[in-house]
Amino acid sequence: MSTARTTTTAGQQHADRPSAVSRATTRTLETVQDDGGLVTSVVRRTQLPSGLRIITEQMAGARSSSIGVWVGVGSRDETTATHGASHFLEHLLFKGTSERSALDISIALDAVGGEFNAFTAKEYTCFHARVLADDLPLAVDVLGDMITGSLIESHDVDAERDVILDEIAMHDDDPDDVVQNLLAALAWGADTPLGRPIAGTDASIEAMTRAQIRRFHRRHYVPANTVISIAGAVDHTAVVRAVKKAFSRHDWLEGAAAPVEPRALARGRRPEVGAGSAEVHRPFEQVNLVIGREGLVRDDERRYALGVLNVALGGGTSSRLFQEVREVRGLAYSVYSFSSQYADSGVVGVAVGCLPDRTDEVLSVVREQLELIAEEGITADELARGKGQLVGGMILGLEDSGSRMMRLGKNELVHGEIVGIDEVIRRIEAVTLEEVRAVAADVFGRPELLAVVGPGESAAEPIL
Known part of the structure; x- marks a missing residue:
């Protein structure tokens, strides 16, 4: 990448965590120009009154857009009783809303040649899609519907439980996964949030109830704990409007933002690493x-x-x-x-x-x-x-x-x-x-x- 000048506002390295604000605030974080002075990339950030953060990077010449909905919850946020809930929930949000069935969700992105997936880590969960620029509003709407309006039906919980048990068995057949899980258990303890496998265990998944998963969703999937990032052919102002519309379902964006405390402070003390x-x-x-x-x-x-x-x-x-x-x-x-x-x-x-x-x-x-x-x-x-x-x-x-x-x-x-x-x-x-x-x-x-x-x-x- 050739860059002659990079103009960055004072807000590039911002320490402000989500907090209650009376109106949306927008900053330009970075502007990159090539050797001829042509702007090749612009990064902007908007925080809504609810605490939801929207980050975009407009890339010159791009004809596609990629979007990710990042939620600050992962396997280390789980208790022994909810071990595997983050990953379980990731699966269930694809199973249907009051507006779309699971098939409707799949068809919506397949019909425009889009790519659509999700993953769960120890400290966050991400739902992401890549589409042609003209189809970005569709991707925003589908993701907004999934995050705010998923039904989490009992029959879907039971069906997906078996899928996750199969996935756990698949990881158990992969020596790389087994040895990395063993290292984590050795480092932090097999019964600690960092030491446990992300997907859960057979016992924890079999015991998980719909009520537990719904409570987990309501507690963690809140605007102040969520970031939406979009890069490619994107207009920041238009994206903010689309996000407000798509994520306002079920009054999800209503109410003041609750500050998100850094994990190290929330957990009291640094986890000790064993030997x-x-x-x-x-x-x-x-x-x-x-x-x-x-x-x-x-x-x-x-x-x-x-x-x-x-x-x-x-x-x-x-x-x-x-x-x-x-x-x-x-x-x-x-x-x-x-x-x-x-x-x-x-x-x-x-x-x-x-x-x-x-x-x-x-x-x-x-x-x-x-x-x-x-x-x-x-x-x-x-x-x-x-x-x-x-x-x-x-x-x-x-x-x-x-x-x-x-x-x-x-x-x-x-x-x-x-x-x-x-x-x-x-x-x-x-x-x-x-x-x-x-x-x-x-x-x-x-x-x-x-x-x-x-x-x-x-x-x-x-x-x-």
Whole structure:
């Protein structure tokens, strides 16, 4: 992306959380121009009196639009009795409203060639669609109908219960899912909100009632807890009008906004990350293992240095782990590092899939690399490659309206700010070798977590 000038208003990095306002407020957050002075992108934000936030990015030359409805509720907002409710509810909102049946909802977007889906995470749920520009009002109306007017009928709850049980079984057959769930349970505890699987368990889904799900919907699906992000061929003023109309059903937009308290404050104290090892035996051909550590929280200023470190360690074919584990020693086909960050906790780790008789050697090599990078950091060449990969990957990933919609919605909902692309690039480029070394020494100097999933008796030695 070539940008000669980026004009950003003072409201770009806004700390204001949803609160009661007497009228809608609108800001221009970012205007990007190309080398010839032509405006290529404009980001605007409107907050309605109800607390609903609407973020748009007008992309020059786009002929499609992507929309996401982001609700600040996920699996970590559930109690033991409602474990799986966020994901269950995601399914049920597609099952029909007083205006549309489930088939009507599907037909509405299929008939115009639109793409339509949803996903649930630990801290949010997102319903999203991509359509031609002329069909954006239709997508807004369908999503508004689903969010505000879903019936959540008893027969739909019972039917979808079986679908979700099948989905849980599917994840249980995927070694990557099993080992990541095992790591979360090991890190935070199997009975804690962060440690539990997002979809729930067989027992929790079978016990879930319609009344519980409806109460969960009424409590969390409120305007002050919702962000609507749209990118592509979009007119901000027209979108705001369409959203007001579509989401005013059932008086959903009425009433004052209730401030949304950051999760870390709402939960009182930061969840502790444990240490140790855990194994699950499954009839898989490979052993899948994750070596983890406590990571950074989502808003930690060191996250850019950690991002560069993650790329250098295991983020591509030139990374240390790929070269040492796969290219030099031929121990595994897949090896990579990752960082998962939440409002008040996080984990970093390395994931590997290998043949059972190579488990000990893989563990030894990975631990050796983690110790080395914790002691010495990375080289200047690795720093340059890490920055280049992060910047290039980010820009290439924002070539379509869907990716830009995701960036806007997630950042507004979970960070409470929209950081411009040029500013993100500046922060990445500003990372120093010393900053990477310091964060490497910190996170990889913490107690180890080891999750192992594979056939029979694992060769991994338990951590005492």
